[in-house]
Amino acid sequence: MTQNNERDEREDDDEISLLDLLQVVVDNLRLLVLAPLAAGLLALGITFAIPPTFTATTKFMPPQQQQSGAAAMLAGLGALGGLAGAAGGLKNPADQYVAFLKSRSVQDALIDRFKLTERYETKFREDARKTLDGNAQIASGKDGLITIDASDKDPAFAAQLANGYVEELGHLLNRLAVTEAQQRRVFFEKQLSNAKDNLVKAEQALKSSGVNSSALKASPGAAVEALAKLKAGITAQEIKLASMRGYLTESAPDFKQAQTELSAMRGQMARAEKEEPAAAGANSGDSDYIAKFRDFKYHETLFELFAKQYEIARVDESREGAIIQVVDAAQPPDRKSKPQNAVIAILTTLSVGILLLLYVFIRHSLDTADQTRESAKKLAQLRASFRHAIGRGAV
Numbered sequence: 001m002t003q004n005n006e007r008d009e010r011e012d013d014d015e016i017s018l019l020d021l022l023q024v025v026v027d028n029l030r031l032l033v034l035a036p037l038a039a040g041l042l043a044l045g046i047t048f049a050i051p052p053t054f055t056a057t058t059k060f061m062p063p064q065q066q067q068s069g070a071a072a073m074l075a076g077l078g079a080l081g082g083l084a085g086a087a088g089g090l091k092n093p094a095d096q097y098v099a100f101l102k103s104r105s106v107q108d109a110l111i112d113r114f115k116l117t118e119r120y121e122t123k124f125r126e127d128a129r130k131t132l133d134g135n136a137q138i139a140s141g142k143d144g145l146i147t148i149d150a151s152d153k154d155p156a157f158a159a160q161l162a163n164g165y166v167e168e169l170g171h172l173l174n175r176l177a178v179t180e181a182q183q184r185r186v187f188f189e190k191q192l193s194n195a196k197d198n199l200v201k202a203e204q205a206l207k208s209s210g211v212n213s214s215a216l217k218a219s220p221g222a223a224v225e226a227l228a229k230l231k232a233g234i235t236a237q238e239i240k241l242a243s244m245r246g247y248l249t250e251s252a253p254d255f256k257q258a259q260t261e262l263s264a265m266r267g268q269m270a271r272a273e274k275e276e277p278a279a280a281g282a283n284s285g286d287s288d289y290i291a292k293f294r295d296f297k298y299h300e301t302l303f304e305l306f307a308k309q310y311e312i313a314r315v316d317e318s319r320e321g322a323i324i325q326v327v328d329a330a331q332p333p334d335r336k337s338k339p340q341n342a343v344i345a346i347l348t349t350l351s352v353g354i355l356l357l358l359y360v361f362i363r364h365s366l367d368t369a370d371q372t373r374e375s376a377k378k379l380a381q382l383r384a385s386f387r388h389a390i391g392r393g394a395v
Contacts, residue, residue, distance in 0.1 A: 040352070043345050044344070059145045060145065106168045137149040232301035236302075
């Protein structure tokens with residue numbers, strides 16, 4: 001019975017009642033009130049000594065793709081309609097433009113344009129990129145607009161930096177093929193360049209063969225020109241089938257129809273080759289001229305076809321709205337964005353108050369522990385273990 005009473009009294013002594021806690025707070029009320037207030041006022045004074053930072057904001061709408069117009073364009077391309085059919089749009093194009101804005105190409109252009117290595121007092125370009133990335137926040141909203149927040153100690157420069165992002169993005173887009181029409185335009189531009197080179201070579205070869213009466217009697221303009229155009233059509237149809245395999249199965253009706261058209265064109269080509277004038281093989285010089293004339297007309301037909309589709313792709317590119325539309329251009333801000341004096345002062349006051357409250361409770365617990373023999377023993381062991389942990393156990 002005596003042991004049970006002693007255990008109950010020991011448990012009661014270990015418990016800290018709410019009144020005891022309030023008593024500790026009241027005993028140290030001056031410290032808990034005046035010290036946090038002093039720390040808050042000190043932090044407020046320090047914030048006034050920090051140079052203010054201004055943030056300028058610009059919002060713009062990224063280029064929009066017109067999928068319906070692109071589909072109609074593909075339907076009217078004829079034999080080359082499948083060349084760009086596999087080009088697909090992004091699920092969220094705004095995220096792609098945000099990535100462009102954060103790319104090294106745009107950052108380096110801004111560093112060179114505004115001399116940011118000198119402004120940020122950095123030795124290496126990589127350090128300037130990191131500072132620039134920290135001073136610019138780029139995000140896309142649910143409304144489809146992209147927001148750029150640029151910060152600097154100079155409000156006018158902050159606005160210039162925010163607007164510079166949009167301008168450099170426009171320069172980057174001029175070098176890249178982002179939209180579907182841009183991809184088609186780039187493709188036809190390359191094909192047109194290759195066709196032009198081949199046409200020049202074929203023309204030079206035709207001129208080197210010479211023109212004589214026998215070749216003129218063979219009438220290559222009537223017999224060979226149609227054959228060359230038919231050969232160019234077969235080449236275009238083969239390119240179309242190769243591209244259609246990227247987005248259609250071989251059992252698709254459109255794919256089967258394209259195969260049927262190619263087979264018919266090849267059959268027509270075989271019959272036309274058999275019906276070539278016999279005079280073409282009578283003389284080796286005439287035959288050489290006719291072959292070169294056929295190659296010339298073949299490359300000329302391809303060049304005309306690619307030139308036409310290239311011009312159409314350029315028109316479709318302009319219709320897709322590849323121009324960046326700025327909704328709100330950045331203006332020099334009137335008010336600073338940081339430091340936020342009131343917020344810093346309040347947070348400092350609360351933080352110091354919480355730390356002091358913990359200090360007061362811990363100090364009270366240690367003072368109370370010294371009053372009991374068992375607690376004093378545990379406290380002495382704790383102090384010895386701490387001295388041993390920091391390497392002073394032998395002292």
